Amino acid sequence: MLKVVVLVSGGGTNLQAIIDAVNAGTITNTEVVGVISNNKNAYALERASKAGIPSLCISPKDFASRAEFNQALLDAVNDFGADLIVLAGFLVVIPEMVIEAYRNRIINIHPSLIPAFCGTGFYGLKVHEAALEKGVKVVGATVHFVDEGTDTGAIILQKAVEVQQGDTPEVLQRRVMEQAEWKILPRAIDLIANGKVKVIDNKVVIK
Ligand code: GAR
Secondary structure, three states: OEEEEEEEOOOOHHHHHHHHHHHHOOOOOEEEEEEEEOOOOOHHHHHHHHOOOOEEEOOHHHOOOHHHHHHHHHHHHHHHOOOEEEEOOOOOOOOHHHHHHOOOOEEEEEOOOOOOOOOOOOOOHHHHHHHHHHOOOEEEEEEEEOOOOOOOOOEEEEEEEEOOOOOOHHHHHHHHHHHHHHHHHHHHHHHHHOOOEEEEOOEEEEO
């Protein structure tokens, strides 16, 4: 059984997609053992509590130094006994000590087709604003492993979504979530839980 800890900051629709997929049996061999938010008002925490999943809030604001926050975050995932950390809209940079301790065991969902519209400053609605500003006709989402860079880790799954005339950032964001994020994030967890994902030469091979 893969023990998954999900890190969130906001609405938690990706967390919900994971919970629903575990309940529906489309994610197998997996238990969501904990949810951690940096934001005590995140609706994601409510979703965790409705699903009976233990959750806690760990915010950099509540610690005297970043080093203390880093240690608290690492302690929390260790205490949950995590095999896999899933970043589902988590907007805090993951400390290097956590990346080192969980090498190739942290995945992130990003709302673009990496390497487009990713890296520092590209998160949430900003990604979709930039895509519409550029006028691209195809967008999408990516699930990737987390390394020391921003959105630079090995790509696990991607799914494309078409831009439509008259899209606003909000409308496009919702379509990317529905058609891509909520599908490929649960799918990636199921693949990992069933030993089908290998990293070779910094690239993912799916068996
Ligand atoms: C999602 O669109 C996710 O891809 C994005 O934040 C949103 C969180 O929504 N993540 C990033 O931009 C990370 N760089 P949710 O809380 O409803 O899952």
